[in-house]
Amino acid sequence: MLWDLGLLHVRRQRQRHMLAVMSAAVAMIMLLVSTVLSQGTVAWVAGAERAFLGGDILVLPQVLAVPGMHPRADAQWRWTSWSWDEPGPLAFFMPWIFTQGAVVQPGGSAQPESAAQPGGAPLKALEAEIARQANVRAIYPYYAMPALWTVNGRTVRVWLHARVPELDAASGWNRYLSAGRPLSAAADFTALVDGYRHRLESDAAKAYGYDRYNGRWLVAPDGDPTIVDWPVPPLGSDIRLQVPRAGTAGFDFTRLEDVTLTVRGLYQLEDGIYDWTTHGVTNQGYTPGIYRDLKCSPCMWTKEPAVWSTTNIEVSLATLRAVAAKVGAHLEPQALLVQVKDPASLHRTVDALRDALPATVLSVPEMAQEHALDFIPSVATPHDDLSLLHRVGMDPPPLDAPPPAWMRSTLLGLGLAMTALLFFANVFVLLYTRQKEFATFRVLGARRSQLLSLVAAEVFAVSFAGAVLGGLVMLPMTSYQVGTAHGWTAVFTQLAYVMELGFVVSLASATAGVLFGVIVVRRSPWGVLKSD
């Protein structure tokens, strides 16, 4: 066999093969771009490969052992979907760019856990930027993550909110959530329905004719008690959730992980008098007949029609972290809540933040104005030292439909055609510029099959070098896709996949080389030699 001469040729005439390697690299890039963009191939192959391997190929604990989660644009980031209990007496700040199903992590790459507490290096930088403002007293991270909760055969989309200890302690949020009492550290679970504190219907409510709702959630928006037809998980019971893996287009609800939470801290209301602030009026003992045992401070209800679209479950930060780890997600704060020192100069602070950060920053009154929600300032007013900032980056785009099928198949078709063309051109050039050499070998008595082995080796070597090069060039793109879909440990798995793809592609072009080579080496060697 003559295959070693093919490799020798590549080695001896590197410049000549450089062009071929480059064109193979470009071909590989096209192949990856078209298949990844149109079909998401790298992600699904990496997924299949992980499933096959039962894990990732290589894990470097100190670098990438922490799987990455990319909280990304979704309903939670849309102003209208915000649960109004979060505003509370706090300012908050969203560090992400809000595009549907697109990049959201600042810097675009996962950080090791150590650097990411809280928020990873980019978020740290952002925090530092905010902290430089003179009027900023404190910055609190806020965490949330989506899940599915199946109750009575009905699946509800919920948000898991983290109860962040320092946020609880330092803000009115905690007071609001816990009716003034700090929740015990053991209380690992509370539930909010549509952003509102709700309660298990009590005996007292029964007394008022609501006994038929016993064992269900009672939600009281704006004076109208509403019954949510879900059973109440008793304390100490388990609540089963399904948490989507972090995927490229937001959380991937097609691949879910089961997570069990133990109900230890269901929000229990005390009987008694409460302050209830709404619409700028502080009510005492408002409609005591029904709400006698509700205690909120401050508390508000609203008839916002979208309220039923989301459901929130609150867990401790530690629990949320455990859940995130389970789904291979890297938990990062998704918002920064900014507390100001001097509410009088709030607007100057907001302006300064606007200048310092490439973002839309909203203060509470502005938000209220924009959304005609007059209760927000009233909520904030009792805590004048706090204001609300909201960064939406860009206006959230409308939920974008995936590109139409014809566009994707055109992209794929074009990409594949170009790839094939480039690899084919390589083979063609290699064969047709070397006919005299092949003829010489034939005159020396080489069999045609021996020449084909030379062609195959050379085409393979050149294609593989090019494919690996192209694969490396595209590594950021493919890594990002795989990292966000499967966690960052999977990037090594994907590296192997890119190699495999290069191998397969090179094998294909070597085969093409052999097929065309059959035609070339069939030519009478004497005819070839005589023809010059």
Place this chain on the structure above:
Amino acid sequence: MTTAEARGAAAGVAVAARGVSKAYHRGGETIWALRRLDLDVPEGAFLAVTGPSGCGKTTLLSVLGTLERPTFGDVFIDGQRVTGLSEDRLAEVRRKKIGFVFQTFYLIDYLTALENVAVALRFQGLSKRAQRERAQELLELVGLGDRIHHLPRELSGGQQQRVAIARALAAEPKVILADEPTGNLDQSSTAQILKVFEKIHAAGQTLVVVTHDARVADAAEHRLRLLDGAVVDSTLE
């Protein structure tokens, strides 16, 4: 005694042609490059083939060398009738029995002199080491012992041709067919090539050399003159 020998390829004949004709077809017209040619090249002979341009010398070599099939007639190499063998069997015949030398050398440009010669030995079932040793011997034989690691482009035309001769000799062929081996060379290079030919002829190598060069023809043991595809004059009996 095989049938082939019975039909005319006597023992001691390296290459033989029996009634060989070769036609080329070109745009409806037929050119007879060889016309019922008979030839016996005895083993160990050094034959020079001469004749005017276009008389069929190259065609004769390619037919004798199994690179082209005769239109009519038979060719015998080492007593074996090769007309009608398959392409791969012909490759085997060339590999074992025939060494070619061309006017424009046809060395492999990315291989060194040593490797160019060794390539021809790859098919002989020799170890890599034996291949290199033999190639080195051959290059020394043609006077290039000090140039073995040079690439063809780093050698003069005469040196390249000597590498090509060493390559042709590599497989210890029954016959060496050379087509105007000195056609591209100056006088001194031609003299060197002639010296090599004489040396290998003295060692018993059969040689058929097509040439326009009177000195090459003079140096040969036998001369054959072709005209219009037929032998007009031959010192072979």
